[in-house]
Structure formats: structure tokens, C-alpha cells
Amino acid sequence: MSNYTFSEKGVCAPKGFQANGIYCGIRKNHTKKDLAMIFSTTPCQAAAMYTQNKVCGAPITVTRHHLENGIAQAVIVNSGIANTCNADGVEKATAMCQLTGSALGISPYDVIVASTGVIGQPLPLEPIESTLPALVESLSCEGGESAAQAIMTTDVIKKECSVSFDINGKTVTIGAMAKGSGMIQPNMATMLCFVTSDAAISCEMLTAALHEAVADSFNMVSIDGDTSTNDMVSVMANGQAENAEITQKGEEYALFANALKALLIEMAKKIAGDGEGATKLLACTVEGAPTIPLAKKIAKSVINSSLVKTAVFGADANWGRILCAIGYTEGDFSADCIDVHISSPAGRIQVCVDSFGVPFSEEEAKKILLEKEISIEISMKQGEAAATAWGCDLTYDYVKINGDYRT
Amino acid sequence: MSNYTFSEKGVCAPKGFQANGIYCGIRKNHTKKDLAMIFSTTPCQAAAMYTQNKVCGAPITVTRHHLENGIAQAVIVNSGIANTCNADGVEKATAMCQLTGSALGISPYDVIVASTGVIGQPLPLEPIESTLPALVESLSCEGGESAAQAIMTTDVIKKECSVSFDINGKTVTIGAMAKGSGMIQPNMATMLCFVTSDAAISCEMLTAALHEAVADSFNMVSIDGDTSTNDMVSVMANGQAENAEITQKGEEYALFANALKALLIEMAKKIAGDGEGATKLLACTVEGAPTIPLAKKIAKSVINSSLVKTAVFGADANWGRILCAIGYTEGDFSADCIDVHISSPAGRIQVCVDSFGVPFSEEEAKKILLEKEISIEISMKQGEAAATAWGCDLTYDYVKINGDYRT
Numbered sequence: 001m002s003n004y005t006f007s008e009k010g011v012c013a014p015k016g017f018q019a020n021g022i023y024c025g026i027r028k029n030h031t032k033k034d035l036a037m038i039f040s041t042t043p044c045q046a047a048a049m050y051t052q053n054k055v056c057g058a059p060i061t062v063t064r065h066h067l068e069n070g071i072a073q074a075v076i077v078n079s080g081i082a083n084t085c086n087a088d089g090v091e092k093a094t095a096m097c098q099l100t101g102s103a104l105g106i107s108p109y110d111v112i113v114a115s116t117g118v119i120g121q122p123l124p125l126e127p128i129e130s131t132l133p134a135l136v137e138s139l140s141c142e143g144g145e146s147a148a149q150a151i152m153t154t155d156v157i158k159k160e161c162s163v164s165f166d167i168n169g170k171t172v173t174i175g176a177m178a179k180g181s182g183m184i185q186p187n188m189a190t191m192l193c194f195v196t197s198d199a200a201i202s203c204e205m206l207t208a209a210l211h212e213a214v215a216d217s218f219n220m221v222s223i224d225g226d227t228s229t230n231d232m233v234s235v236m237a238n239g240q241a242e243n244a245e246i247t248q249k250g251e252e253y254a255l256f257a258n259a260l261k262a263l264l265i266e267m268a269k270k271i272a273g274d275g276e277g278a279t280k281l282l283a284c285t286v287e288g289a290p291t292i293p294l295a296k297k298i299a300k301s302v303i304n305s306s307l308v309k310t311a312v313f314g315a316d317a318n319w320g321r322i323l324c325a326i327g328y329t330e331g332d333f334s335a336d337c338i339d340v341h342i343s344s345p346a347g348r349i350q351v352c353v354d355s356f357g358v359p360f361s362e363e364e365a366k367k368i369l370l371e372k373e374i375s376i377e378i379s380m381k382q383g384e385a386a387a388t389a390w391g392c393d394l395t396y397d398y399v400k401i402n403g404d405y406r407t
Numbered sequence: 408m409s410n411y412t413f414s415e416k417g418v419c420a421p422k423g424f425q426a427n428g429i430y431c432g433i434r435k436n437h438t439k440k441d442l443a444m445i446f447s448t449t450p451c452q453a454a455a456m457y458t459q460n461k462v463c464g465a466p467i468t469v470t471r472h473h474l475e476n477g478i479a480q481a482v483i484v485n486s487g488i489a490n491t492c493n494a495d496g497v498e499k500a501t502a503m504c505q506l507t508g509s510a511l512g513i514s515p516y517d518v519i520v521a522s523t524g525v526i527g528q529p530l531p532l533e534p535i536e537s538t539l540p541a542l543v544e545s546l547s548c549e550g551g552e553s554a555a556q557a558i559m560t561t562d563v564i565k566k567e568c569s570v571s572f573d574i575n576g577k578t579v580t581i582g583a584m585a586k587g588s589g590m591i592q593p594n595m596a597t598m599l600c601f602v603t604s605d606a607a608i609s610c611e612m613l614t615a616a617l618h619e620a621v622a623d624s625f626n627m628v629s630i631d632g633d634t635s636t637n638d639m640v641s642v643m644a645n646g647q648a649e650n651a652e653i654t655q656k657g658e659e660y661a662l663f664a665n666a667l668k669a670l671l672i673e674m675a676k677k678i679a680g681d682g683e684g685a686t687k688l689l690a691c692t693v694e695g696a697p698t699i700p701l702a703k704k705i706a707k708s709v710i711n712s713s714l715v716k717t718a719v720f721g722a723d724a725n726w727g728r729i730l731c732a733i734g735y736t737e738g739d740f741s742a743d744c745i746d747v748h749i750s751s752p753a754g755r756i757q758v759c760v761d762s763f764g765v766p767f768s769e770e771e772a773k774k775i776l777l778e779k780e781i782s783i784e785i786s787m788k789q790g791e792a793a794a795t796a797w798g799c800d801l802t803y804d805y806v807k808i809n810g811d812y813r814t
Contacts, residue, residue, distance in 0.1 A: 052735065055730045055731060055735075085727060085759065118725075316810070318525075323492055323636070324460060327463070327636060333461070355462065356493060357493065396806050402714055403717045403720045403721030403802075
């Protein structure tokens with residue numbers, strides 16, 4: 001990983017990508033941008049992954065259709081309304097692509113479309129139609145930050161990042177912007193992530209790398225257990241880095257895939273730490289599990305526990321709740337030999353050995369748990385598999401945000 | 408069901424049962440009772456069901472062993488400490504049974520033991536030992552309420568109920584007391600339910616009836632998705648109603664099993680409505696599902712959704728969150744033809760038809776959702792199976808209670 005250079009720049013970090021965000025009028029609040037576009041100056045190999053929810057947003061249906069040929073050149077996204085559970089949803093998502101294609105002079109089938117916001121409210125097309133020419137006019141390779149702002153909903157911080165690395169003497173960059181308070185989360189706070197790259201890579205290899213990366217990043221984030229209807233991660237690679245095209249697994253593929261995974265893990269942590277109402281980023285690492293799927297399940301079970309989350313919010317080292325959440329994970333494992341440590345920049349303490357409590361300083365535990373980034377380290381001592389999941393604490397503000405979001 | 412008579416009396420409603428609760432000193436708060444006993448004047452056929460959590464409380468290990476022969480005569484329960492994840496847990500739970508057996512003059516193997524409270528703190532035996540003689544002395548057929556109070560933790564209301572019915576001219580009664588803010592819930596708020604009956608019924612039939620009843624009652628309650636380490640439901644039947652012993656499935660078995668199920672559904676609703684921090688009881692009924700397991704899964708998915716729960720708290724008819732929670736339920740079903748109604752004593756409105764929103768009065772919806780008991784009625788229109796799950800809203804007080812419970 002020593003050859004990977006990270007930067008705060010997002011989707012415009014790779015060569016040949018332009019972006020911007022604008023207020024078009026879907027939201028009532030004029031000070032909040034609600035329409036974003038990403039454009040590559042040349043066509044891209046493209047891949048995407050979508051929500052597993054059976055109630056699926058209309059933009060996902062349309063994007064899935066458009067990416068059947070593995071080619072895309074632009075992304076159009078609105079925030080404020082999810083365009084989901086509307087009888088005219090597919091028609092409107094299709095129209096968004098047509099309007100975008102016309103304005104950019106590309107095929108509507110090369111447009112990726114996404115929406116995030118309230119489910120079941122009709123999407124007005126007029127504000128999008130009337131604003132698109134100005135948005136296209138304003139596209140620039142400095143516009144990534146503005147695009148990242150335009151897709152935010154309850155997000156408090158914008159989420160951008162990029163990574164550069166060398167493939168046989170050519171500098172390749174992957175950039176990303178995301179929004180959402182979790183992949184598993186509010187219907188109004190859909191997890192969206194748009195990844196750009198100047199790598200030359202085949203659609204098949206891009207798809208493989210995306211699946212590997214998402215499995216260890218976004219799919220390991222949980223805010224509140226609610227899988228959105230509109231979740232989507234897309235990646236577009238335009239080849240402008242001029243590396244020899246990656247068409248099979250090997251050293252170059254591994255360089256790209258590892259960079260993509262590292263980038264998406266950074267984005268996943270940004271999402272977890274900005275969970276609705278969150279005051280702390282919570283990481284749970286499980287090691288010594290019998291299998292990787294089980295290590296992942298246990299880590300997510302702990303991260304998802306409302307009781308663990310409220311205890312972390314209250315800086316209370318109530319480790320019994322961690323054991324409880326491990327214990328109700330489905331799967332074949334022993335709960336008899338579990339060690340647990342809790343750590344943060346303020347220190348590290350062991351709270352349980354072989355599933356029994358050990359004495360520790362409550363004062364020290366409190367100091368550790370008052371930090372902003374908390375790690376729960378679980379050693380199962382029955383195998384070689386490990387996994388990490390990320391989440392956040394459960395706070396009064398989560399209830400506040402979601403108790404009166406729509407009204 | 409017309410021949411079932413319900414009463415507020417609990418475990419002492421059936422003939423031959425005595426109970427009481429007392430303060431022994433496990434809790435710091437002297438005004439809160441922390442030790443309860445139930446005693447049958449004659450030995451009982453007995454059955455129990457336990458938590459599925461792999462981290463399992465020591466009292467469960469001991470009770471499971473004691474009920475191998477299907478016979479019990481007394482229950483001893485403490486609140487305040489769960490006696491779980493302690494190296495000496497089994498030893499202390501065994502000692503509780505020995506002390507109880509000696510004080511009552513019965514075999515320690517005929518004692519059911521349970522504990523609820525903080526995980527991982529050592530259980531002091533001395534307060535139990537020194538108080539047991541006074542507790543035994545105070546047992547009476549009026550002591551059911553006091554016993555129900557002694558097992559409460561974060562419960563706000565005590566939970567007791569009984570049902571009487573006729574089997575071939577003999578009046579049979581089943582009584583119950585419970586505690587907990589859900590079966591799936593805080594480690595400190597373990598769901599415990601103790602059922603008594605004067606029915607004459609074999610251990611095998613008692614076990615079958617208990618499994619049937621729990622499947623449609625406690626297993627359909629969810630407060631916060633956390634399955635405790637100490638959950639337990641036990642039933643003891645002493646035969647003092649003098650009905651002909653029920654030894655096989657048939658009309659008499661059905662009478663008993665339906666009464667037990669109706670009683671446990673009442674107890675389950677009491678637990679759901681008293682969920683930690685709850686202000687509303689939430690029922691979700693699913694009909695027209697392809698199979699009963701799927702109907703149950705969908706109902707529980709909706710009841711478990713933090714977003715549905717916060718919306719109900721905020722009296723916000725954000726029905727998209729209900730569709731979202733249906734959609735992410737695992738299983739083979741269509742999400743294309745779902746109708747949803749929301750109802751309460753204040754009225755009933757339809758919010759979605761064939762998975763698309765329909766216009767409704769927000770004012771009327773608000774009025775409905777401001778009531779204390781809310782029903783979400785889901786019609787899947789793809790089969791004959793139905794199920795109901797119960798839960799509660801997610802509130803600031805849930806976060807408050809669990810953010811600083813232990814400290």
C-alpha cells in the first residue's frame with residue numbers, strides 16, 4: 001500500500017473528468033444544491049452495484065438497463081426526492097437521461113441516473129430540464145466538490161477522496177464522491193457512491209474489482225439496519241492514464257483492485273462516521289473466526305446492536321452487550337473462548353477473557369470511550385479468518401432526525 | 408375464544424400456587440424488590456423455552472438440567488444481576504436452587520432458576536441466602552403481584568394476566584407473570600415469563616402447547632433487535648383443576664393450547680407496549696403472503712425498522728419506510744403489488760396501492776398516529792398466509808435509558 005497516494009480531491013482527480021452541482025428547485029431550501037453531474041470527455045468502461053432491496057428505485061431500473069453494454073460517459077443525480085414507489089418513476093428517470101444526453105451531446109444510454117430523498121413523492125422534471133443547460137455550461141475539473149455537496153441529504157460532511165498509483169510507469173488515479181449515513185440506512189439517506197478513474201481497464205475487470213472492493217467496504221457499514229431502496233455504487237474508467245489496458249487478473253489488476261478497495265474503505269468510514277446523529281465512528285474487528293463470512297457476520301452484529309451503539313454514545317464500557325451481540329449471530333461457532341478489547345487514541349483495555357469478565361478501571365474505560373473513534377477488537381480463538389465492520393453510535397439526534405424528517 | 412375468561416391476576420390465579428417478592432439486597436435501591444419465588448403445593452409437569460443466544464446465562468444452563476425430567480415445583484428469580492459471563496455462574500445458580508429447595512423442603516432439582524440484570528458482574532449469594540427464609544414464610548396465593556414487581560428492571564408496568572376456561576366441566580386456569588422490554592432486547596432487560604396452571608396435562612403435551620404459543624407470541628415481539636442471553640419462558644402445571652389428564656392432541660389439548668397462546672399474546676403485547684422508552688404499541692399485520700414463515704419475517708422486518716419506529720414516534724405517516732422494510736426482507740416474494748393501511752382507534756387510511764403511493768390527508772394520518780396503539784396492515788396479495796408482530800416506537804428515552812444504564 002506504500003505506493004498509494006491519497007488526496008481529498010474527488011471525482012475530478014482522474015484525467016478527463018468534469019463535474020458540478022447546482023440548485024435546480026427540487027428541494028424547498030434554495031441554499032442547498034440538489035442536482036449533480038459528472039462527465040468524462042471520452043466514453044468509459046463502467047460497472048455498478050445496486051441495493052438488494054426488492055422495493056427498488058426507478059433510477060436503479062434505468063441505470064441497470066443503460067449499463068448492460070458496460071459503457072457510460074456521464075452521471076446525473078438529484079437529491080430531495082428518491083423517485084421510488086411512483087407509478088411514473090421509470091418514465092421520469094428515463095427522461096432525466098434523455099435531457100442529460102441532449103445537453104451533453106451523448107447517447108442517453110451512456111448516462112447513469114440516481115436519485116435520493118423521500119420515497120413516494122412524485123419527481124418534478126421541469127426544474128431539472130430548465131437547469132440542465134446551466135449545469136452543463138458550468139462543468140469543470142474543479143467542480144467535484146460542488147457535485148459532492150449537491151448529493152448530500154442528512155449528511156453533515158461531504159465525502160470525497162481519491163488515490164493515485166503507478167502502473168508500469170503510468171500514473172493512474174481513482175476518485176470518488178459519496179453520500180449517505182450508511183449503506184444500511186434511512187430511505188431518505190440512500191447510500192450513493194460515484195467512482196471515476198482514468199485507468200484503462202476492461203469492463204469485466206472493472207466489475208470484478210468493484211465487487212471485491214464493495215464486499216469489504218460499503219457492505220461492512222451499518223448505521224441503522226435499514227437497507228435503502230436506492231443504494232448504488234458506480235465506477236467509470238476512461239483510460240486516459242494510458243496504461244496498457246487491464247484485461248485479466250494479475251499484478252496490474254491487483255494494483256488497481258487494491259487501490260479501489262482502499263479508496264472505498266476510506267469512503268465507507270466517512271459514511272459511518274457521518275451516520276445520522278452520530279458523534280462517534282465505531283469499528284469492530286473480529287479475528288480468529290472459523291470463516292470470513294462468519295467473521296463479517298459477527299462484526300456486523302456488534303456494529304448493528306442498538307445496545308452497543310447507545311453504550312458507546314454514553315461512553316459506558318458495558319461489554320456484556322458486545323458478548324450478547326456476538327452470541328446471537330447466526331452460524332456455527334463457539335461462544336466460550338472470546339477475548340474482547342476496547343481501544344481508541346486514548347488507550348486500550350481488555351474487558352473479557354474466555355467469555356468471562358476481567359477487572360478493569362472504569363475510569364480508564366470512560367476515557368477511552370470519550371474519544372471520537374472507538375475500536376472493538378474481538379478475538380474468537382477458533383480459526384484464522386478476520387473482518388472489520390464500521391458504524392456509529394445511536395444518539396438522541398438519530399431519533400430527532402428521523403422522528404420528524406418528512407413533516 | 409368466547410369461553411376464555413381473562414383476569415388481571417397472575418401466577419397465583421390457578422389453584423395451588425403461591426408466590427411473593429422481596430428486597431434482598433442485590434440491587435442498591437432498597438425501594439425496589441429484587442427476589443421473587445413461585446411455589447406449587449404439589450409437584451408440576453413443567454416445560455421451558457430458552458434464548459437462542461450462544462452466550463447463554465448460567466441460570467439457563469442449570470434450569471435446562473433441572474427440567475430434564477419434566478418436573479418442577481418452584482421458581483426462584485433475582486433481578487439486578489444476570490449471572491451471565493461469570494466464571495462461577497453455574498455454581499451460584501446451582502446454589503440458588505439448593506437454598507430454595509432446603510427452605511421449601513423440596514428437591515433442588517425441582518427448582519427453576521432465572522436471573523436478569525447486568526451481564527458480567529458477580530452475583531452475591533449472601534443476600535439471597537439470608538432473605539430466603541423470610542420469602543418462603545411470606546408465600547401466599549395473594550403474592551403474585553409482589554412477585555411480578557420483584558422481577559421488573561427497566562419495566563414501567565408490571566405484567567400479569569390469567570385465563571380460565573372449562574374442560575369437560577372442570578374449570579382450568581393458566582396464569583403468567585413476565586418482565587422485559589421485549590424478547591429481542593437489552594441484556595439488562597431480559598424477557599422472562601413464568602406460567603402456572605392447575606391443568607392436568609402431560610409434560611409432552613405441555614411442551615408442545617408452549618412451543619406453539621411462543622411461536623405466535625413472544626417470538627413475534629421485537630423492541631430493539633437484541634436477543635438477550637437470559638430469555639426464558641417456563642410453564643408449570645400441577646393438575647389441581649382435576650380435569651382428566653391431557654395426554655394427546657385432541658379437543659382438550661386444543662382448548663388448553665389456544666388458551667395458553669391467547670394468554671401469551673396478551674403478555675407479549677404488554678411487553679411490547681412497555682418497551683424501553685416506548686410511547687406507543689405498534690402492531691404489524693401481514694396477510695396474503697406466500698407462506699407463514701415469510702409473513703412472520705415481513706411483519707418483524709417492519710416492526711424492527713428503526714426508521715418505521717422513529718416515524719411512529721414522530722406521528723409521521725412516512726409509509727415509504729414501511730415499503731423499504733418489506734423490500735429488504737429476505738425471501739422469495741414480489742414487492743410489486745403491496746397495499747398498506749395505517750390504523751388506530753382514531754381511524755384508518757390507505758397509504759399505498761400496488762406498491763405506489765396514493766393521496767391521503769396528512770392531517771388525518773397525524774391524528775391516527777398520535778394514538779397509543781398503532782396498526783400497520785400490509786396486504787401482499789400473493790397467497791393466503793398471515794402473521795402479526797408487535798413492537799414499539801423508538802424514542803429519546805430509549806437512547807437515554809441505554810446510554811447510561813450501567814453507570
